[in-house]
Amino acid sequence: MHLDHDPASPAGETIGFDAFLKVDIRIGTILSAEPYPEARKPAYKLLIDFGPGIGRKKSSAQITENYELHDLPGRQVAAVVNFPPRQIGKFLSEVLTLGFADEGGAVILFAPDRTVPNGSRLF
Template sequence: MEEISWDDFRKVDIRIGTIVEAKEFPEAKKPAYQLWIDLGELGIKKSSAQITDHYQLNALPGKQVICICNFPPKQIGPFMSEVLVTGFEDSKGAIILATGDEKIPNGKKLH
């Protein structure tokens, strides 16, 4: 694993936000949802997330997630993903969302 400097880490804008809307994404190559995430001062940002194995659409609104906010937007089929929602692979490779233990104000940065 390559080591990075503290300055490298500080370049990554990692924030928490709340999912306000989630929709099916039938055009995605791999099963995914379209998410709209309230990131406080950054506004509502969109993301495509391959989280269909562990999450139902109706359970996602209100859930807080940790996002990388300073990657360039990425076109995924007809959808423009603006932030990367983070998570961890389970033993089968399905993604489990990274989140906080307690409710945190939207847009707060990871330190």
């Protein structure tokens, strides 16, 4: 499946609401961020707290162009928490951290505009 990051691209194919509900998108707070120099594309290793129901999960995120490591801890982010873990080099990424492409194609993290409880689900 190819994801088109062009803002002028048309909407994807129509899906039913039940399909949307299968994707579990939650809010978590980044606890730590580390460099990941072994990654093929520049990335950071994140540890994210999704609250007591889901716990702490790891994510590899290609966000190095717009974010410095020291700015990430304490920041809330949205992530898909029910995809299977994915091996990214030697790192096992457990959740997919979500973002949008900026004008240059670099990732801008997706997050609520106000603080919400960790583990809150998108609906």
